[in-house]
Amino acid sequence: MNRFFALLLLLSAPTAQAQLANPLKQLLRRDTTAVVRQVRRDPAAYRLQIIYTQIRRDEQGKPTFKSHAYRLRPDEYFYPASTVKLPAAAAALQKLRRLQLGRETPLRIDSAFAGQTRVLVDSTAPGRRPSIGQYVRKVLLVSDNDAFNRLYEFVGQAELNHDLRLWGLGHTRIIHRLSVGDKEPGSRHTNPFVFFADSTTTAVRYQQPAAFNEAPLPVLPMAPPKVGRAYLSGEQRIEQPLDFGDKNYFPLAEQQQLLRDLLFPATTTEALRFSVAADSVEWAKKRPDLAAADYAFLRKYLSLPPRLSRFPRYDAQHYPDNYAKFLLVGGPPAALPEGVRIYNKIGQAYGFLLDNACIVDSLRGVEFMLSAVIYCNQDEVLNDDKYDYDTVGLPFLRRLGLLVYQYELTRTDERRRQQVRAYWSAQQERAAP
Template sequence: MRRYNILFLLLILLSSSCEKKQTSDPLKIALSSKNPLIKRVMDSLDQYEIQIRYTQIDRGNDSLLFTDFDFQVDKNNYYYPASTVKFPAAVAALEKINETDSLTVDTKFYIEGDSIETTFSKAVSEIFAVSDNAANNRLIEFLGQDDLNKRIQRKGIGPIRIAHRLSTTNADDVTTKPLVIYLNDSTTASSRSIINTYPKPLVLEKIKKGRGFYADDILQDEEFDFSLKNYYPIETQHNLLKHIIFPEAFPVEERLNLSKPQHELLLNSMHTLPKDLGYDDEEYYDSYVKFLMFGDSTDPIPEHIKIYNKVGYAYGTLTDCAYIKDVKNNIDFMVTATILVNKDGIFNDNIYEYDEVGIPFLAQLGREIYNLELKRHR
């Protein structure tokens, strides 16, 4: 009888251990919240196609420890990255500037055929402050798609395929337009056009979505094919963020070739709020491009919380890749999350549940994780 009692106790202990292990994933705890902003998405997972990576950050003995937690993250399951691709464009452009003796971030230029003069530093700032499409496209003309992709891939950051510009008539052109660069106040020089390779169709799961789409105002009764669109999966987004926020955590050969001033420009741009760059704070409120934690509110973000991030939203897909730091409570963490909100399954009809479902979900997800971080023992 005693033998069976011991065996019974062992089974209880094993069961308790398994249960503890099962519930020790903080991301699963956050997603099991009874809050309706989370629950309505979790109750219809197939519809929303969410992917999430959350990283806990621990420090000790001058070292960093990253602990990643994933939910449905799969680089083979396609989602449209939208404006998040502006982050690698900014990084790659700064690298190229650093390798070109005649250029600095303050060099003034314009695209041939365009009348807007700008600088590289201004383009980078606009990309993060208000997700400016034109600023991103100017950097694509400067880089070319092939060079952008190679710069991210060669550091082992992950797969990426930037194939097109954003919201412009020449979006798919593989030949870039020349830049007219000011060498000084009165002297200019033109760069050469860059001929890039034609993109091959992506072969991925969920590359075709929905049940129809509009083209030239005519409803097409078939799935929308994303195979020639940009590809920038969660793993790559999150890894690039780690490389930028914590370059010292990587071997020298894996670090991006950015000077200290360039790195500071990038970090400042990533967390600077629109109002700090002179944008109207009613139209461009603090959380205008910061979905996690604060996206469903137009109230000012508390000063002690700094968010370094890049969002994207288009074709019903919302994504935020963010490093969040609370300087008052001395906590920091990283989250990259995406969600598809297209209930009617029709693309290009401009009927997406961004404000009703997507942004509230991401905001509450950020708050759930933040509250877990406040309680976490370090």
């Protein structure tokens, strides 16, 4: 066992501290580490928002949830960065099922509008055949931007945002690709796709034409958001805040709701579950679930260390076990503590650092959800690649995860250890290849 975590167990015995009415606020207030004290002094400057959700199970193992928030501001904008990849992955799997296509069905992507690119082969896939399943793997394993863009193109801007509303994500909007300077009108145009019957790619199974979203874009739930005091545009410095009015948005509460719906679908009311029907144009109103295999697939790749993936294959030196894991283990390359799995999706851009996670320790009977965003840009200049991720953001998120994990250790007992172990072991066994 990791020596630090062994010591933590001793310090966190059930009698060590009383249960706290709002543990999140009190844990932060009591902590004396430099980075927590720094952020705590002016959380508004760091645009800090946190949601911590406790999970409890009854005698039958059915979970219930109790959430605590720290400075939750639904009307304060933050750029969601790569966290939007999780709803895109779920929407893509949903659409596959509606079309009666498999995750590994070979495909080709063509181009039909300025700036679009074709895809004929995928060097990371078996047989070099692109597939939606492979794009989902790359999105969840290493947060691949191109893979997200292909999922966005497959689902389409209009359908993706329509799905978000049906899932109860009323303020979320995903309206552009990532890392390619995507903006209107190109962001409204999505590529044509061809799916093939087998790997020979000779017999066409389904063709999806190029699409254009004519509908008005979802409106942000706040005034036009502007961040910083200056930004770089090419070689030019613009002495005014950067306008995010044409960007994606994914509020923190809706991020955690989505992750919870995916990890605990049986606890979600039918009106908020993902929906798909195989043979109806009004499939979205029928509300059946994703297939159990789809949930298992998402759970597997939300938590799998990149080095354990066969296709795509990732070098452990470049993709350590804590890659794209900020809460609890963020920072220099490191292994996860024995027994710990982190089901999460991170984001990092424009000085914003985010993690939306469910942290599980099956050895010690710990399971909780923790979602946080922090703005790490002391000089308030955007696009200069001079952000405080390593000195403020990652140390803070790592410490935050540790504080909550330590508190959770005071709340466990033998029955909970057995329940947590049984539930999450079963989820791993159901996971598809």
